[in-house]
Amino acid sequence: MSYQVRLDNFEGPLDLLLFFIRRDELDIMDIPIARITREYLDYLEALQSLNIVLAGEFIVMAAMLMRIKARMLLPQFSPESEEEFEDPRTELVHRLLEYQRYREAARNLSEMLTNHNQVFPRPETGELDHVEDPAFYLEEVSIFELARIFKGLLDKMPISLPYEVDREQIYVKQKMAFVMAKFAEKSRYPFSEITPFLASKQELITTFLAILELMRSGQIRVLQKGVFDDFVLERVEA
């Protein structure tokens, strides 16, 4: 059985199912699930044999159809009332009908668009644009638009290159010298006095490393009053 259908005509699994329903004149309210599952799977197989990669949604629908089919094959166990039994096809039918509504609406819109494309307004000209009132434009841009534009700009920013490790080492030595140099003024000072000079996270971390190194080599000691207080650096007298 060959399908004389253009593959790009199907917008998705629902579209494809509706095609089978139409073509075979099936009653959508009483879909022969075994038959439509078979046709659907055959179609997917045909596509795959042509090496066409299918969107995941088609596979999901295949699984769904098989599940419905399985449920319909199981004996209907309704202990008390008939109302308990729910047709496993119900949800699918609902989805198909819903999709059909909007597919039709889309066709109507397409016609409206075609018709309306036949009339032309005055094209926008530079001189007569309403640039006098900037608020005219501000209204149109929502916060989400701004966020989107900002993200676009961020994405375009060059990725900052990570620093090389050996450069880091030079910095630590520099920061060590920097920390020690301040002891010329006084023998102890709080860390908060240096922080204004640290321009970036990188510098802060490097300075911290410098302090740790100085502590390790016994050149300074670090004191602190309370747990989250500022800490004080003190030079160790030789």
Added chain:
Amino acid sequence: MAERSLQKEEIRIIEALLFSSPEPLTQSKVDVCFDSDSAPSLEEVILQLQREYDRRHNAIQIERVAGGYRLVTRPEYDPWIERLHSRTGKTSLSRAALEAVAIIAYRGPVTRTEIENIRGVNSGSVLKTLLEKNLVTIKGRGGGPGRPLLYAVTGGFLVSFGLNKLSDLPKLREMSELTQEPSPTNRFVHNRSGKNAPE
């Protein structure tokens, strides 16, 4: 405000205003141009103008769109204009985009998930297209987990489709109607099912 006859000059003024604005002209914009109470009724002026244009078989007519009025060419002249300008300004949308915009127009504001549930396929790129063409915009966030973005149609949508307001959209068919009558495409399928069906 007392009823009064429109002055010839007012009609010409409105005509000039119409010509000057590619954006649809509204009564509130007209009010700004005249002193407080003396602005003419735009609707009445339009009626007069349109009558004049019809009498003269003018190539230009007035269209009611997005809550206002604007000058547009008559559709008969479309082929001529195309020769001059090629396809400038014509909106073209894929079937997928049309489906998505239909859902948003009729059910908006909606989330991306709702759109994808109805269409049964991923709609990310289609939404991006619609946003870029200024046919839809983000109108806030829904409640519930994830606080997803809500999409709604814009004034640009109304203009592109020649609608005055959203309620002018043709009514959606009820699901019950769909199950009763054979869809018109049945006939279409029959026509193409023969061996000699055109490609």
